[in-house]
Amino acid sequence: MTDQRIPDEPSVQFSEREALLFHSEGRPGKIEIIASKPMATQRDLALAYSPGVAVPVEAIARDPATAYDYTAKGNLVAVISNGTAILGLGNLGALASKPVMEGKAVLFKRFADVDSIDIELKTEDVNRFIDAVELMEPSFGGINLEDIKAPECFIIEQTLRERMNIPVFHDDQHGTAIIVAAGLINALLLTGRTIDQVKVVVNGAGAAAIACTELIKALGVRHDNVVMCDRDGVIYQGREDINQWQSAHATASGVRSLKEALVGADVFLGLSAAGALKGDMVIDMAPAPIIFAMANPTPEILPEEAKTVRPDAIVATGRSDYPNQVNNVLGFPFIFRGALDVRARAINDEMKIAAANAIAELARERVPEEVAVAYGVRHHFGPEYIIPAPFDPRLMEVVSTAVAKAAMDSGVATKPIVDMDAYRATLRARLNPTTAVLTLAYEGARAHPKRVIFAEGEEEVVLRAAIQFKEGGYGTPVLIGRDDVYDRLRALGVDNPEEYEVHNSRHSPLVPRMVDFLYERLQRRGFLRRDMERLINQDRNTFGAVLLQLGVGDAMITGITRTWAHSMREVKRVVDPAPGRTPFGMHILVGQSHTVFIADTTVNERPSPEELADIAIHSAEVARRMGHDPRVAFLSYSTFGNPEGRFLENVRNAVHVLDERGVNFEYEGEMAPDVALNPKQLKNYPFARLSGPANVLIMPGLQSANISAKLLRELGGDDMIGPILVGMEKPVQIAPMTSTASELVTLAVLAAGGITR
Numbered sequence: 001m002t003d004q005r006i007p008d009e010p011s012v013q014f015s016e017r018e019a020l021l022f023h024s025e026g027r028p029g030k031i032e033i034i035a036s037k038p039m040a041t042q043r044d045l046a047l048a049y050s051p052g053v054a055v056p057v058e059a060i061a062r063d064p065a066t067a068y069d070y071t072a073k074g075n076l077v078a079v080i081s082n083g084t085a086i087l088g089l090g091n092l093g094a095l096a097s098k099p100v101m102e103g104k105a106v107l108f109k110r111f112a113d114v115d116s117i118d119i120e121l122k123t124e125d126v127n128r129f130i131d132a133v134e135l136m137e138p139s140f141g142g143i144n145l146e147d148i149k150a151p152e153c154f155i156i157e158q159t160l161r162e163r164m165n166i167p168v169f170h171d172d173q174h175g176t177a178i179i180v181a182a183g184l185i186n187a188l189l190l191t192g193r194t195i196d197q198v199k200v201v202v203n204g205a206g207a208a209a210i211a212c213t214e215l216i217k218a219l220g221v222r223h224d225n226v227v228m229c230d231r232d233g234v235i236y237q238g239r240e241d242i243n244q245w246q247s248a249h250a251t252a253s254g255v256r257s258l259k260e261a262l263v264g265a266d267v268f269l270g271l272s273a274a275g276a277l278k279g280d281m282v283i284d285m286a287p288a289p290i291i292f293a294m295a296n297p298t299p300e301i302l303p304e305e306a307k308t309v310r311p312d313a314i315v316a317t318g319r320s321d322y323p324n325q326v327n328n329v330l331g332f333p334f335i336f337r338g339a340l341d342v343r344a345r346a347i348n349d350e351m352k353i354a355a356a357n358a359i360a361e362l363a364r365e366r367v368p369e370e371v372a373v374a375y376g377v378r379h380h381f382g383p384e385y386i387i388p389a390p391f392d393p394r395l396m397e398v399v400s401t402a403v404a405k406a407a408m409d410s411g412v413a414t415k416p417i418v419d420m421d422a423y424r425a426t427l428r429a430r431l432n433p434t435t436a437v438l439t440l441a442y443e444g445a446r447a448h449p450k451r452v453i454f455a456e457g458e459e460e461v462v463l464r465a466a467i468q469f470k471e472g473g474y475g476t477p478v479l480i481g482r483d484d485v486y487d488r489l490r491a492l493g494v495d496n497p498e499e500y501e502v503h504n505s506r507h508s509p510l511v512p513r514m515v516d517f518l519y520e521r522l523q524r525r526g527f528l529r530r531d532m533e534r535l536i537n538q539d540r541n542t543f544g545a546v547l548l549q550l551g552v553g554d555a556m557i558t559g560i561t562r563t564w565a566h567s568m569r570e571v572k573r574v575v576d577p578a579p580g581r582t583p584f585g586m587h588i589l590v591g592q593s594h595t596v597f598i599a600d601t602t603v604n605e606r607p608s609p610e611e612l613a614d615i616a617i618h619s620a621e622v623a624r625r626m627g628h629d630p631r632v633a634f635l636s637y638s639t640f641g642n643p644e645g646r647f648l649e650n651v652r653n654a655v656h657v658l659d660e661r662g663v664n665f666e667y668e669g670e671m672a673p674d675v676a677l678n679p680k681q682l683k684n685y686p687f688a689r690l691s692g693p694a695n696v697l698i699m700p701g702l703q704s705a706n707i708s709a710k711l712l713r714e715l716g717g718d719d720m721i722g723p724i725l726v727g728m729e730k731p732v733q734i735a736p737m738t739s740t741a742s743e744l745v746t747l748a749v750l751a752a753g754g755i756t757r
């Protein structure tokens with residue numbers, strides 16, 4: 001298979017309006033707190049709060065280490081900033097830094113299941129900042145300092161490290177340095193350079209730049225081979241306006257400008273500001289130059305500009321939409337995971353170097369299929385892939401383990417891990433594969449954009465979904481609606497609504513072909529030709545489904561304006577089940593640590609044993625496509641004949657049908673849901689052929705299935721995807737009428753990506 005090159009222009013595009021909408025929609029902001037213990041009854045409350053809470057209070061007072069057993073401290077990190085160096089945007093104040101800090105908290109959770117809370121401190125006074133953070137020690141297992149400008153950040157971090165007994169880590173310094181080191185190790189390897197020979201120019205002389213320079217020097221770059229610059233040019237010995245941290249890296253050479261410094265340089269490390277590096281500077285660098293332009297959100301130079309003047313360059317940026325993302329997000333979640341898991345007192349140099357080496361090595365290993373699919377390229381170690389992608393599922397296991405081990409070896413772990421293999425398994429279990437698959441489905445859609453018909457193109461929520469779908473780069477929305485759809489798009493902030501494809505049955509040139517198609521299909525099912533004209537002109541589901549059949553789109557989404565059953569009737573007039581298939585509906589319940597697929601929740605009222613078996617087989621396939629090893633339970637109110645009942649035959653026989661067909665997944669039944677899901681209950685049936693709790697639940701009939709799914713959606717705390725429609729000849733999804741725009745986009749992406757076939 002040949003490589004598909006990632007295009008050199010950014011693939012993630014969004015408008016300012018979309019960014020604001022993302023943050024304001026629903027609950028404003030990006031985080032919320034969820035109770036981890038039941039809070040339902042008076043007894044729960046009595047245990048959680050007074051009087052029950054007094055017992056752990058006294059235990060912790062007697063033995064402070066038990067705080068890790070009785071509170072959230074051990075998995076809780078504070079992301080703390082004063083907003084003095086927000087990304088590359090500068091000093092915009094504590095409040096304005098909150099979206100970034102919330103974002104960082106979310107990344108901690110998403111990538112490493114670390115609970116995290118953002119804290120913005122309204123002070124530029126170093127001592128007040130230090131005192132405030134120091135006082136928080138009891139609350140947290142670790143402190144991630146963020147976006148605090150140099151040189152204050154050095155004093156703050158150093159003092160807090162001395163005063164506090166939990167890890168204090170300024171991510172812009174050390175997180176960045178670790179990733180830069182990993183990327184640099186690999187870029188040097190690819191270009192056949194040795195670290196003690198390379199000439200490096202560092203642009204920026206702040207928090208990130210100084211820490212990166214220190215780490216690469218510790219790894220072998222020679223002091224004399226480094227030139228550091230700030231806005232005013234080179235940091236040279238004797239320059240008067242530099243601070244002590246900068247003077248440690250001042251050059252003895254006579255170069256004074258960035259342009260001069262870059263002549264013959266092997267490496268450029270940009271940790272400064274947007275656009276600081278120009279093409280006419282890059283041109284003078286050594287052969288196969290290594291350019292890390294890491295300013296966020298806009299790099300010092302865009303890869304396409306660097307490559308225009310130097311096609312032989314290896315280019316990395318801090319962004320996710322170009323190859324080679326050198327960004328501290330690759331490190332901090334996993335570094336803290338490892339540090340927290342051994343209750344490290346600090347994150348020391350040994351742990352940082354272990355993390356850098358682990359990340360560098362990972363990039364040199366073969367890339368697993370799911371990561372390759374996500375990027376739409378077959379990654380292998382090379383100039384376009386010097387560093388793993390942040391959502392590479394291996395990072396958690398590899399980096400956290402390396403950090404935990406280094407903490408133990410260097411004597412800062414207060415709770416060493418005894419069984420490393422068991423620890424690796426717990427790390428794997430912390431990642432919910434569905435979250436990864438949804439990310440991968442989204443990235444896959446970006447890599448292979450499809451055309452999705454949104455049949456209800458006059459509804460605001462549908463238009464918002466279509467805008468997200470298009471601006472997210474997932475594909476082309478094909479909207480069905482009247483001419484005022486353009487006005488509606490404009491009202492939603494779209495500057496160029498004419499770029500959207502809108503089909504209006506009143507003047508679509510396709511109508512005669514559509515009528516012919518439908519008449520051919522329905523003429524022997526009691527319909528006249530004029531019925532077809534009426535349906536095409538008046539019914540958007542029919543219009544949309546015929547467009548789908550004619551190949552105008554690859555998938556179709558509807559459901560917002562009519563009940564599910566009504567929409568399904570209309571769709572079925574035009575789209576058949578896939579040959580030999582029993583279409584069915586599936587809800588997917590997504591929790592942080594579990595995912596359960598439930599079927600058939602929408603179509604078949606009393607499925608026969610054969611239909612139940614088919615539903616199980618294809619549900620197991622969907623589960624596999626979403627990264628799960630299926631364990632199927634055929635559900636009933638009865639478990640293996642107890643209690644006896646009159647309606648158990650179909651479920652029982654479905655198990656026999658699978659026995660006869662010989663499938664390649666675990667299945668068992670009939671069983672009650674508590675037996676299927678609760679390992680303790682399952683143990684009462686040692687003969688049962690499930691190796692763990694079921695994750696695919698096949699319901700006995702529509703009554704129980706649909707009611708259960710809707711109860712879970714309305715009352716459950718977890719996220720619910722679906723219902724998704726599986727088994728049609730073309731991908732059609734009927735969303736619940738209450739869907740949000742994001743839910744519609746998820747369905748569109750799953751349908752277009754073939755997950756629901």
Ligand SMILES: NC(=O)C1=CN([C@@H]2O[C@H](COP(=O)(O)OP(=O)(O)OC[C@H]3O[C@@H](n4cnc5c(N)ncnc54)[C@H](OP(=O)(O)O)[C@@H]3O)[C@@H](O)[C@H]2O)C=CC1
Nearest residue numbers: 085087088150205206207208230231272295296318327328
């Ligand atoms: N990719 C990643 O993972 C990370 C990227 N960064 C990026 O690095 C940059 C710096 O962050 P941080 O160190 O925290 O901030 P600081 O405020 O501590 O440092 C900023 C430094 O950049 C210098 N600078 C600003 N503009 C220019 C310019 N045009 N030319 C040369 N130097 C310039 C400043 O110099 P002066 O004092 O003269 O103004 C200062 O030395 C930001 O863009 C940030 O987004 C940071 C951390 C991680």
Ligand SMILES: CC(=O)C(=O)O
Nearest residue numbers: 087088172296327328
């Ligand atoms: C990535 C990061 O931490 C920054 O740009 O500040």
Ligand SMILES: [Mg+2]
Nearest residue numbers: 087146147172
């Ligand atoms: Mg930062």
